[in-house]
Amino acid sequence: MFDPRILRRHIVDLAYHGRSAHLGCALSLVEITAALYGGVMHYDRHNPAAPDRDLLVLSKGHGVMALYACFRELGWIGDDEIRSYLHNGSRLRGLSESDIPGCEVTSGSLGHGLPVAVGMAYGLARLHSRRRVWCIVGDGEMNEGSMWEAMLFAAHRRLEKLTVIVDANGFQAMGRTDEVLSTEPLVAKFEAFGFATVECDGHDLPALTAALTPHDSPRHAPRAVIARTVKGHGLSFAAADNRWHYTRLDDATRTAAIEELR
Numbered sequence: 001m002f003d004p005r006i007l008r009r010h011i012v013d014l015a016y017h018g019r020s021a022h023l024g025c026a027l028s029l030v031e032i033t034a035a036l037y038g039g040v041m042h043y044d045r046h047n048p049a050a051p052d053r054d055l056l057v058l059s060k061g062h063g064v065m066a067l068y069a070c071f072r073e074l075g076w077i078g079d080d081e082i083r084s085y086l087h088n089g090s091r092l093r094g095l096s097e098s099d100i101p102g103c104e105v106t107s108g109s110l111g112h113g114l115p116v117a118v119g120m121a122y123g124l125a126r127l128h129s130r131r132r133v134w135c136i137v138g139d140g141e142m143n144e145g146s147m148w149e150a151m152l153f154a155a156h157r158r159l160e161k162l163t164v165i166v167d168a169n170g171f172q173a174m175g176r177t178d179e180v181l182s183t184e185p186l187v188a189k190f191e192a193f194g195f196a197t198v199e200c201d202g203h204d205l206p207a208l209t210a211a212l213t214p215h216d217s218p219r220h221a222p223r224a225v226i227a228r229t230v231k232g233h234g235l236s237f238a239a240a241d242n243r244w245h246y247t248r249l250d251d252a253t254r255t256a257a258i259e260e261l262r
Helices: 004-018 023-027 030-040 065-074 079-083 113-126 145-156 186-192 205-212 251-260
Strands: 055-058 133-138 162-168 196-201 223-228
Touching (some): 004 065, 004 251, 030 133, 065 079, 113 145, 186 223, 205 223
Parallel strands (some): 055 133, 133 162
């Protein structure tokens, strides 16, 4: 089991050393990645490129620090790489890049990751593979038309090994999703598009794990989990404050963050 507080400390260290934005949108993902890597997803912790692994697509690629935090716990990256994050010569960048073991696709151009994940799931289905494809998207990202086109295809092809996880934190780059362009009600819309859909508290690790745990669908439908999260969760000064989509940690806020996460 991955400890969300430890994962958040890794994210704080990454954001501080890299002078990185996107702290809030990484923090809202922590329990989602903890559940996946903590037992829901099939992978080899000693070989991130194992040929029988499940595939995890981080469509909201700017939340990549949440993946890096898990990679640190798995030993796929080290403390030296956390301290050199986004420095000249670092292999770790601010978006998901496919040359990093564990990052299956290059993403960050919103609306692209889910179509890629659907293509992966379709290819695996054609091969009669038992491997699963997991795709984490943002609720703001659901504004993109390509997301809905991909969902239509996934349901039409009955891609039951595909699970879409919506990090529904209520914000996007320029404001609240319900003010910029609401895509609610997400549960009803995913169901209308042919997905077997559940909704849960995205920071309740046992509930999230139960929602994500694979089970055979009698409808042979793709699955969706709408995870209700708080942007910046875990840090009182950043929670539900969209300024932390862009604000960078300084010495004082980093110290405050570490104190909260002890």
